[in-house]
Amino acid sequence: MNADSDLLDPNAQRFHPSRAPSKNPVLDPSVHSFLHGAVRSVSALELLIFLRGHPGRTWRADELVRELRSSATAVGNALTAFEAAGLVRVDAQEDFAYRPVAPELDRLVEKLQTLYREKRIAVINAIFSQPGDPLRDFADAFRLKKD
DSSP states (O other), X not given: OOHHHHTBOTTTOOXXXXXXXXXOTTSOHHHHHHHHHHOOSHHHHHXXXXXXXXXXXXXXHHHHHHHHTOOXXXXXXXXXXXXXXXXXXXXXXXXXXXOOSSHHHXXXXXXXXXXXXXXXXXXXXXXXXXXXXXXXXXXXXXXXXXX
16 A cells, blocks of 8 residues: 555545645645645646635536636546545536535645645645656656647
8 A cells, every 4th residue: 555545545535634744844734645645736726726616616627627727637637536535526417516525624625725825835845745656657758738
């Protein structure tokens, strides 16, 4: 089992904030481990904050691509990770909505949103200091961009 899988509850495949220590002195351990487990890029963080800012609203992936001026791949990957972490729900029409499965997840996103507003560089550094998945990084190197 690797560090990434330790962050997920093995039964529910949901993010579990107490399983990774913080290596960033600005971020408290729960926020750092949440960031490490659920948010893999700055664009993913901005998508999460955007979704949280529109409670109750459902979005198609293509609407989110337009709203955030992002790529379909980046938005799709982030939404998949957020769904696995229990942050968003997808309905039968494949519309996404910010609906954390537990209140503590929303509190973590709120803390992260505040930190991103107040200590943006520290949060960005924490995102970029995350260890990557070597196999995924290798495969992504050969992916052709459609954009």
